[in-house]
Amino acid sequence: AQRVTQPEKLLSVFKGAPVELKCNYSYSGSPELFWYVQYSRQRLQLLLRHISRESIKGFTADLNKGETSFHLKKPFAQEEDSAMYYCALNDSFGNEKLTFGTGTRLTIIP
Amino acid sequence: DTEVTQTPKHLVMGMTNKKSLKCEQHMGHRAMYWYKQKAKKPPELMFVYSYEKLSINESVPSRFSPECPNSSLLNLHLHALQPEDSALYLCASSSPGTHYGYTFGSGTRLTVV
Numbered sequence: 160a161q162r163v164t165q166p167e168k169l170l171s172v173f174k175g176a177p178v179e180l181k182c183n184y185s186y187s188g189s190p191e192l193f194w195y196v197q198y199s200r201q202r203l204q205l206l207l208r209h210i211s212r213e214s215i216k217g218f219t220a221d222l223n224k225g226e227t228s229f230h231l232k233k234p235f236a237q238e239e240d241s242a243m244y245y246c247a248l249n250d251s252f253g254n255e256k257l258t259f260g261t262g263t264r265l266t267i268i269p
Numbered sequence: 270d271t272e273v274t275q276t277p278k279h280l281v282m283g284m285t286n287k288k289s290l291k292c293e294q295h296m297g298h299r300a301m302y303w304y305k306q307k308a309k310k311p312p313e314l315m316f317v318y319s320y321e322k323l324s325i326n327e328s329v330p331s332r333f334s335p336e337c338p339n340s341s342l343l344n345l346h347l348h349a350l351q352p353e354d355s356a357l358y359l360c361a362s363s364s365p366g367t368h369y370g371y372t373f374g375s376g377t378r379l380t381v382v
Binding site: 191193195201202203204205208210211245255256257258259260261262 | 300302310311312313314317319324325359361363365368369370371372373374375376
């Protein structure tokens, strides 16, 4: 069974400091991994996909298959980064089943 | 149109009522989903429709009944719910196999009294 673990429920970081939100996964196949973000009073929205290797809003995430991790990083935190962040894994065998981690609430301290 | 639209935004219903939640998208996505999200918890998958056919039912009680009338619409029919079913119900859609991720609606906040 697929499983996503986000060990930090809460994370507070000073503005301008680096941010790292941890995500580990358990999956027997080749995973599809995503980061979703939910800003206050807004809908859940896609932030990053591992397959695209892109940088969105200064955030990056690299899939490390050896460590089964997909940590989200940003070198300099901004106040508008305060939000709930979910790591999610999609079943890559075409079953289209997205499983979420428990989420990390990131607070940026001015 | 790049959104998933859910109606109503809020719903209060009694335990003997019958109501329906509606979800609509016009992005040509052929997979649609219902998720349930309790406060301070991640979304939990309930149902998946792929090409208008129910492909996954995550052991959801029969008081929740999904329906996919066409490729743009997804309904969730509710009957004889319990207070513990109060939650935010999220609809999402995606293009199967394209790795583009899901687009979520803003949800229906359901309260069962």
